[in-house]
Amino acid sequence: MNTPSEDRAPVTNFIRDIIAHDIKSGKHSHIITRFPPEPNGYLHIGHAKSICLNFGVAQDFNGDCNLRFDDTNPEKEEQEYIDSIREDVAWLGFKWKSNPSASDYFDQLYEYAVSLINKGLAYVDSLSPDEMRAQRGTLTEPGTESPYRNRSIEDNLDFFKRMKAGEFADGEHALRAKIDMASPNINLRDPVIYRIRHATHHSTGDLWCIYPMYDFTHCLSDAIEGITHSLCTLEFEDHRPLYDWFLDQLDTPCHPRQIEFARLQLKYTLTSKRKLNQLVQEGIVDGWDDPRMPTISGMRRRGFTPESIRNFSDIIGVTKKDSMIEMGVLENCLREDLNVRAQRRMAVLNPLKIIIENYPEDQVEYFDGKNHPQYPDFGTRKIPFSRELYIEQEDFMEDAPRKFFRLAPGREVRLRFAYYITCQQVIKNEDGSIRELICSYDPESRGGNTPDGRKVKGTIHWVSAAHAIDAEVRSYDRLFNVVNPARAEDVHDTLNPKSLQIHPNGKLEPEIETSRQPLAYQFERLGYFIADKHSSAEKPVFNRTMSLRDSWAKIEKEQDKN
Ligand code: ATP
Ligand code: MG
Numbered sequence: 001m002n003t004p005s006e007d008r009a010p011v012t013n014f015i016r017d018i019i020a021h022d023i024k025s026g027k028h029s030h031i032i033t034r035f036p037p038e039p040n041g042y043l044h045i046g047h048a049k050s051i052c053l054n055f056g057v058a059q060d061f062n063g064d065c066n067l068r069f070d071d072t073n074p075e076k077e078e079q080e081y082i083d084s085i086r087e088d089v090a091w092l093g094f095k096w097k098s099n100p101s102a103s104d105y106f107d108q109l110y111e112y113a114v115s116l117i118n119k120g121l122a123y124v125d126s127l128s129p130d131e132m133r134a135q136r137g138t139l140t141e142p143g144t145e146s147p148y149r150n151r152s153i154e155d156n157l158d159f160f161k162r163m164k165a166g167e168f169a170d171g172e173h174a175l176r177a178k179i180d181m182a183s184p185n186i187n188l189r190d191p192v193i194y195r196i197r198h199a200t201h202h203s204t205g206d207l208w209c210i211y212p213m214y215d216f217t218h219c220l221s222d223a224i225e226g227i228t229h230s231l232c233t234l235e236f237e238d239h240r241p242l243y244d245w246f247l248d249q250l251d252t253p254c255h256p257r258q259i260e261f262a263r264l265q266l267k268y269t270l271t272s273k274r275k276l277n278q279l280v281q282e283g284i285v286d287g288w289d290d291p292r293m294p295t296i297s298g299m300r301r302r303g304f305t306p307e308s309i310r311n312f313s314d315i316i317g318v319t320k321k322d323s324m325i326e327m328g329v330l331e332n333c334l335r336e337d338l339n340v341r342a343q344r345r346m347a348v349l350n351p352l353k354i355i356i357e358n359y360p361e362d363q364v365e366y367f368d369g370k371n372h373p374q375y376p377d378f379g380t381r382k383i384p385f386s387r388e389l390y391i392e393q394e395d396f397m398e399d400a401p402r403k404f405f406r407l408a409p410g411r412e413v414r415l416r417f418a419y420y421i422t423c424q425q426v427i428k429n430e431d432g433s434i435r436e437l438i439c440s441y442d443p444e445s446r447g448g449n450t451p452d453g454r455k456v457k458g459t460i461h462w463v464s465a466a467h468a469i470d471a472e473v474r475s476y477d478r479l480f481n482v483v484n485p486a487r488a489e490d491v492h493d494t495l496n497p498k499s500l501q502i503h504p505n506g507k508l509e510p511e512i513e514t515s516r517q518p519l520a521y522q523f524e525r526l527g528y529f530i531a532d533k534h535s536s537a538e539k540p541v542f543n544r545t546m547s548l549r550d551s552w553a554k555i556e557k558e559q560d561k562n
Contacts, residue, residue: 187238262321271294338546342522368382474532
C-alpha cells in the first residue's frame with residue numbers, strides 16, 4: 001500500500017546541500033551525525049524534527065547516526081527518561097549506530113581538561129559562582145579577569161586533582177578555559193568547563209564529584225565519535241566559536257562541523273521539557289504520555305503514526321529562519337496518513353436508542369461493510385442490524401429547522417448501509433428528556449435504495465443495540481488555547497479547559513479490536529480512533545486521534561474576519 005509518506009518527494013535543504021558537497025569534494029566518504037538529548041524529560045515534537053533531520057540525512061547519504069545521551073547534569077537525569085527516549089526514537093523508525101552517553105567519556109574528558117591546563121589554557125578559579133557572574137561583563141562592557149587567572153600550571157593541576165578527589169564543596173572552585181575576558185562573544189569569556197557537584201549520577205553513581213559543562217562535553221563527544229556534521233538549533237550559533245576553540249586547542253580524532261538550524265515552533269504547543277514536566281508533576285495531565293501532550297509518547301498513545309510525524313518533518317523543512325508552524329499542518333499530515341491506513345467502522349459516541357416498530361423482534365440481518373472505500377485488500381465485515389439500534393443524539397432534533405437533514409419527527413433518513421427509517425414517536429422520561437424514538441423502516445429500501453427512486457438527504461450512522469460493544473471514548477482538543485503558550489508567565493493561564501471530553505457510554509460495532517494495538521479506525525463521520533494503552537476487552541477505552549476536518553481552521557478564519 002502506498003502511504004503519503006512513502007510517496008514523498010526527495011527532500012532538499014541547506015544542510016543536505018552542505019553534506020552532498022562534502023561528499024562530492026571528497027572531504028568525507030562516510031558521514032556520521034548524532035541526536036544528543038539530555039535525559040531529563042520525555043521527547044517532544046520539537047525533538048522529532050531534530051531526530052528526523054539527523055537520522056534522515058544519515059540514512060539518505062548511507063551514513064550513520066548515533067543516539068547520544070548528554071548526561072552531564074546528575075541532578076535532573078533519570079533512567080526512566082533514557083528508556084523512553086530509546087523507545088521513541090525506535091518507534092519513529094530510526095536505528096542508531098551506537099548509543100553512548102557523554103558519561104562514558106568522563107575519563108577522556110578529564111584527560112582533555114588536564115591537557116588544557118598543561119597548555120596554560122585552563123585554570124582553577126576560586127571565585128564563587130556569584131562573583132564570577134558579576135565579573136563576566138555585559139554585551140557592551142568587557143568582563144574582568146579573575147585574580148586566580150594566572151595560577152601556575154602546577155597549582156592548577158594540583159587543585160583540579162583535589163577537586164576530583166572530593167576535597168572541596170560545591171561551588172568552591174571551578175575549572176575555567178583561559179580565553180579572553182574582553183571577547184565580544186560572552187561565551188568566550190573564560191567559560192567554566194568543570195564544576196563541583198556532590199551528587200549521585202544515574203550511571204556513574206558516586207564515582208565523580210566534578211562534572212564537565214555542556215559546551216566542553218559536546219564538541220569533544222562529537223570528536224570522539226567521529227561525527228562529521230554536528231547539527232543543532234540556532235541558539236548554539238554563538239557557541240560555535242567555543243566549540244571550535246576547544247577542538248583547535250586539543251588533539252582530537254577529528255574536527256566536526258557544527259551547523260545550526262531553526263528550532264520547530266508549533267502554534268498552540270509547548271516544546272519545553274521543563275514546562276511539560278510541570279504539567280505532569282501537578283497532575284494536570286495523565287503523565288508524559290497523556291494523549292494531549294506534544295510528547296512523542298503522548299502522540300503515540302493518541303494514535304499518531306510515525307509516518308505522519310516523519311512526513312510533517314519533511315514538509316516543514318529545515319531553514320535558518322525562525323517561524324511558527326500552524327498546528328493544522330501536523331494535523332493534516334496525520335489525517336492524510338490515517339485516511340489510507342484506517343479501517344472504517346461505525347460507532348456512536350452519545351447514544352440515543354431507537355426502536356423500529358415494524359421490524360421483527362428476533363430478527364438479525366447482516367450488511368456487508370467495506371473496511372476501506374478505496375482498498376479492497378482491507379476486506380469487508382458483517383454489520384448486524386436488528387430492531388433496536390443506537391444513533392447519535394446529535395442526529396436527532398425534535399424541533400428541527402427545514403435544513404436539518406437528519407432525523408426529526410415525521411422525517412425520513414437513510415441508515416448507512418441499511419434501510420430508510422422514519423421517526424414516528426418520541427418517548428420521554430419523566431424529566432422531559434428524550435428516552436427513545438419509535439421509528440418505522442421501509443423494507444423496500446434495503447441497502448439504501450428505494451424502488452420508487454425516493455430520495456432522502458441525510459445518511460446517519462448507527463450500531464445494533466444487542467451487538468454493540470460498550471466503550472468509553474475520549475475526545476481531545478488542543479491542550480493549550482493560546483497561540484504561543486511559551487510566552488505566558490503562568491502555564492495555567494494557557495490551558496484549554498475543554499481539552500478532554502469523555503463519552504462514557506460509547507457504542508461500537510462488534511468487529512472492533514478493543515485491546516491496544518497499532519490498528520487505527522475511522523469511525524464514520526466522527527474521526528480517527530485507536531484503543532488506549534489501558535483498553536481491554538473487559539473495559540474498552542478509545543481515544544479520538546483526530547477529527548475528520550480541521551474545525552480550528554474555520555474558527556481562526558472567522559476570528560480573522562472580525
Ligand atoms: P528543552 O528546552 O525542551 O529541554 P533542549 O533543547 O534542552 O529542549 P535537548 O535534550 O538538549 O533538549 O535536545 C536534544 C536535541 O534536540 C538538541 O540537539 C536540540 O537542539 C534539539 N531540539 C530540542 N528542541 C527542538 C525544537 N523545538 N526543534 C528542533 N530541535 C530541537
Ligand atoms: Mg538542552
